Amino acid sequence: MTVEGVSVARRKRWPDNRFAGLLLVPSAIVVFGVVAWPVARTLWLSLHKVESPLPTAPSTWVGLDNYTRALDDPNLWAAVGRTAYFTVTSTALELGLGILLALLMAQKLRAGWVLRVAVIIPWALPTIVNATMWRYVFNPQYGPLNALLTQAHLIDEYRSWLGSPFLALNMVMLSDVWKNTSVVAFFVLAGLQVIPGELHEAAQVDGAGAIRRFFAITLPLLRPIIAIVLVLRTIEAFKVFDIVYVMTRGGPANGTQTVSLFTYQSAFSDQHFGYGSALSVLIVVVIMALAVTYMKLLRIEESRTAA
Amino acid sequence: MTDQHRAALSRRGFIAATVGIGLGGGPLLSACSSSSGGEGSGSSPVKLNALVQKQAGYSDVHVKAMTAAFTAANPNITVTVDSVPYEALHDKIVAAAPAGTYDVVLIDVIWPAEFASKGLVADITDKIPSAWKTEVLPGALNSGVYQDKFYGVPWLLDTKYFYANTAMLAKANVAPATLSTWPGVITAAKALKTQGVVKYPFLWSWSQAEAIICDFAALTASFGGTLFDPAGKPAFTTGGAVKALEFMKSTLDEGLTDPASMESLEDDVRKSMSAGTTAFGLNWTYMYAQSNDPKLSKEVGKIAISPVPDGGGGRISVNGSSALAITAGSKHRDAAWKYVEYLSSKPVQEQYIADSLPIWVASYQDPAVIKSAPNVVAAAKVQLANMTNRPEVPAYNAISQLLQVELQKALLGKKAPQQALNDAASAANKAIAQS
Numbered sequence: 112m113t114v115e116g117v118s119v120a121r122r123k124r125w126p127d128n129r130f131a132g133l134l135l136v137p138s139a140i141v142v143f144g145v146v147a148w149p150v151a152r153t154l155w156l157s158l159h160k161v162e163s164p165l166p167t168a169p170s171t172w173v174g175l176d177n178y179t180r181a182l183d184d185p186n187l188w189a190a191v192g193r194t195a196y197f198t199v200t201s202t203a204l205e206l207g208l209g210i211l212l213a214l215l216m217a218q219k220l221r222a223g224w225v226l227r228v229a230v231i232i233p234w235a236l237p238t239i240v241n242a243t244m245w246r247y248v249f250n251p252q253y254g255p256l257n258a259l260l261t262q263a264h265l266i267d268e269y270r271s272w273l274g275s276p277f278l279a280l281n282m283v284m285l286s287d288v289w290k291n292t293s294v295v296a297f298f299v300l301a302g303l304q305v306i307p308g309e310l311h312e313a314a315q316v317d318g319a320g321a322i323r324r325f326f327a328i329t330l331p332l333l334r335p336i337i338a339i340v341l342v343l344r345t346i347e348a349f350k351v352f353d354i355v356y357v358m359t360r361g362g363p364a365n366g367t368q369t370v371s372l373f374t375y376q377s378a379f380s381d382q383h384f385g386y387g388s389a390l391s392v393l394i395v396v397v398i399m400a401l402a403v404t405y406m407k408l409l410r411i412e413e414s415r416t417a418a
Numbered sequence: 419m420t421d422q423h424r425a426a427l428s429r430r431g432f433i434a435a436t437v438g439i440g441l442g443g444g445p446l447l448s449a450c451s452s453s454s455g456g457e458g459s460g461s462s463p464v465k466l467n468a469l470v471q472k473q474a475g476y477s478d479v480h481v482k483a484m485t486a487a488f489t490a491a492n493p494n495i496t497v498t499v500d501s502v503p504y505e506a507l508h509d510k511i512v513a514a515a516p517a518g519t520y521d522v523v524l525i526d527v528i529w530p531a532e533f534a535s536k537g538l539v540a541d542i543t544d545k546i547p548s549a550w551k552t553e554v555l556p557g558a559l560n561s562g563v564y565q566d567k568f569y570g571v572p573w574l575l576d577t578k579y580f581y582a583n584t585a586m587l588a589k590a591n592v593a594p595a596t597l598s599t600w601p602g603v604i605t606a607a608k609a610l611k612t613q614g615v616v617k618y619p620f621l622w623s624w625s626q627a628e629a630i631i632c633d634f635a636a637l638t639a640s641f642g643g644t645l646f647d648p649a650g651k652p653a654f655t656t657g658g659a660v661k662a663l664e665f666m667k668s669t670l671d672e673g674l675t676d677p678a679s680m681e682s683l684e685d686d687v688r689k690s691m692s693a694g695t696t697a698f699g700l701n702w703t704y705m706y707a708q709s710n711d712p713k714l715s716k717e718v719g720k721i722a723i724s725p726v727p728d729g730g731g732g733r734i735s736v737n738g739s740s741a742l743a744i745t746a747g748s749k750h751r752d753a754a755w756k757y758v759e760y761l762s763s764k765p766v767q768e769q770y771i772a773d774s775l776p777i778w779v780a781s782y783q784d785p786a787v788i789k790s791a792p793n794v795v796a797a798a799k800v801q802l803a804n805m806t807n808r809p810e811v812p813a814y815n816a817i818s819q820l821l822q823v824e825l826q827k828a829l830l831g832k833k834a835p836q837q838a839l840n841d842a843a844s845a846a847n848k849a850i851a852q853s
Contacts, residue, residue, distance in 0.1 A: 268617075270677075
């Protein structure tokens with residue numbers, strides 16, 4: 112092709128930035144439609160008293176009343192306490208079990224793929240299916256858990272696992288841990304696979320045992336990935352909704368009512384849309400604060416590894 | 419690209435991702451802001467969407483059969499029927515309202531006040547024939563009424579009945595006639611327990627749901643109390659309501675009630691009685707047919723239906739009727755009216771009498787109808803004339819949730835019954851003031 116030919120082709124072409132802008136329009140519409148507009152609408156609702164879901168519903172400007180009411184609401188703080196317990200305990204369990212599973216999967220086992228498939232199945236299940244399955248497992252009258260524990264003589268009689276508040280919260284948490292440990296395990300497995308084998312070999316030559324090598328080599332090198340998993344799981348656990356909704360709907364006696372469920376009930380069951388929106392905004396603020404905290408931790412980690 | 423750049427990029431992407439996740443779970447209200455998708459109207463074919471409940475009342479298989487028959491008679495109207503568990507119905511109606519997803523929705527007797535005052539359901543007073551005032555049973559007719567206006571066509575005429583396993587009673591030599599009062603039932607329950615016929619004679623639907631309120635409302639009325647005064651203000655801190663809650667707690671303490679009641683709904687009660695693990699239960703009409711269906715029950719022919727036992731206030735139960743409402747957002751009100759009129763018509767209701775009793779007075783005078791469900795009709799004749807209503811106030815749903823929690827706290831032994839009811843009343847008054 113001649114030099115002239117190139118310049119003709121170049122003249123016919125759209126200016127690059129305008130063409131790029133045009134290509135972005137569809138995604139910009141989607142992003143505005145599914146993120147920006149609902150967020151703006153939620154912010155607007157949170158400053159009003161709105162008692163009907165219809166777009167034509169009357170609204171009264173109430174300023175920050177919904178927020179002050181939320182911060183004064185003992186029911187919200189009780190839900191925050193339960194959510195915090197759920198978040199910390201489930202994330203800790205998922206992390207502990209996930210690291211163990213990842214270490215197991217990283218071994219050169221003969222049928223290692225079987226293990227990997229088994230670990231990924233809980234994660235592949237939709238939460239609704241998982242919740243329904245565990246509700247069946249915990250059923251007080253015909254649930255397999257009662258059958259198993261009585262036949263193993265660990266309990267004398269069938270129990271109601273979701274019938275008392277704190278026990279129900281723990282059982283819901285176990286169901287959540289069962290499902291989400293796989294995510295942690297696969298993240299950690301990915302982290303394990305980039306640790307150079309020579310490090311372990313060198314340490315072995317120096318006489319370090321398996322436990323020593325885990326704490327001196329594996330764990331420090333896993334730190335960045337653990338930080339990422341922690342952020343993701345903490346955030347996910349903090350906004351837990353569907354598993355609770357399916358298993359207990361927040362009961363008994365609100366014992367499993369998390370902040371997301373409380374928000375949902377305020378908005379859709381009680382039809383206090385302004386109040387529900389304010390609660391949503393508060394949840395987002397907390398989640399962003401969590402994310403920023405962990406990001407800072409991550410940055411500290413990065414600069415430490417760089418140094 | 420340097421490593422530093424890459425780290426910064428991934429960090430930014432990561433923040434964006436986490437914020438995105440947060441927003442996704444945070445503003446649950448985003449469901450409210452979609453627009454409606456209209457369809458053609460006039461003489462062109464009309465597509466309707468209807469939302470009904472699963473379980474109690476007409477089964478979803480039967481609703482689909484009724485709908486198919488309706489479409490056969492009205493070929494230019496097709497109806498898509500969605501069914502959800504009762505516990506999800508209220509919120510789904512609310513969440514779907516702005517989008518105008520449904521033309522016809524099933525509404526419980528406790529919702530017309532809320533849905534009408536918030537403009538979710540259409541006023542259909544001018545479509546209701548005046549003859550219905552005498553032709554339809556009052557308990558059903560009023561299920562769609564708020565402030566003298568009709569917001570729903572009566573469809574499910576339902577109340578909770580007392581069910582007992584007669585084979586278990588025979589084993590313990592208990593005469594069924596003693597079950598006409600609550601003290602009699604307790605004596606029977608103790609006999610069943612001490613003789614080892616059944617471990618826990620009772621299973622109730624005391625999960626945190628409207629179900630516990632229905633049981634509590636029926637018990638309160640049968641103990642001579644009332645939950646709300648005529649103005650809709652809480653009246654459950656004295657008399658029959660306190661007695662009812664103390665009664666409920668005592669059956670737990672004495673080991674007569676299965677602790678699983680705290681996580682059970684009506685369908686759990688049905689399953690447990692049909693499996694022969696429970697002797698007594700309160701449940702809706704539909705349980706009678708299902709407990710006598712060999713495909714669903716091991717106790718066919720053994721489950722008897724009767725009015726709620728007398729606790730001193732009479733054999734009174736709770737009105738649990740529901741109506742079919744046309745949504746305010748429906749673009750096909752005339753077609754929707756045709757559909758609901760068909761579903762509630764006498765021949766259709768008489769065809770599916772095993773699921774729910776007809777709303778029509780004349781049905782009960784028709785020997786053929788009575789013959790098709792003799793035991794249910796006999797119990798219904800007493801019970802339908804003796805029903806208590808839950809209040810018609812816009813904030814009912816919120817009040818009910820507060821009461822559910824306090825009832826459960828008392829039953830779990832975390833509060834004395836009187837204290838729990840006092841706390842529920844003050845929280846309810848606050849909710850009424852805020853609404």
